[in-house]
Amino acid sequence: MLYFTEAYPSLPDIYQINEEFERSYNDADYESKVAGLLRSARTRDQNQSPDLEQKWHDALGALRQQDHYILVMVDQAFGLRQSTNSSSRFRDFLIYIAIAVGLVLTLFVASMWRAGR
Numbered sequence: 001m002l003y004f005t006e007a008y009p010s011l012p013d014i015y016q017i018n019e020e021f022e023r024s025y026n027d028a029d030y031e032s033k034v035a036g037l038l039r040s041a042r043t044r045d046q047n048q049s050p051d052l053e054q055k056w057h058d059a060l061g062a063l064r065q066q067d068h069y070i071l072v073m074v075d076q077a078f079g080l081r082q083s084t085n086s087s088s089r090f091r092d093f094l095i096y097i098a099i100a101v102g103l104v105l106t107l108f109v110a111s112m113w114r115a116g117r
Contacts, residue, residue, distance in 0.1 A: 004069040035076035042078075 004010070004018055011017065045052035060078075063071060 005067050031073050031076060034070070034073040038073060038077040 004014060042056055045056065060074060063074065
């Protein structure tokens with residue numbers, strides 16, 4: 001299930017396998033265990049050789065180019081998307097505020113223009 005993706009079915013019956021998996025296993029427990037395994041493996045590799053960190057970086061970059069289920073566990077293990085998401089949310093919030101202020105100013109100017117006619 002680690003490489004499950006809805007975009008590119010990897011097995012002919014992957015959707016049936018996924019349904020069975022969801023019925024038989026607790027997603028939270030499974031994801032937590034796999035995230036722990038990923039953390040342990042990366043820590044072990046970092047202790048063995050600093051060069052392996054680049055391989056981890058490359059592998060995670062390749063995974064992020066598609067939408068695989070394992071990315072859920074990668075994000076739990078390393079928190080890579082959480083910081084990006086929070087900064088993106090803040091940026092999006094500021095954009096919404098700017099749009100709202102612009103809209104209010106536009107309406108104000110339009111009402112002033114109509115009143116002056």
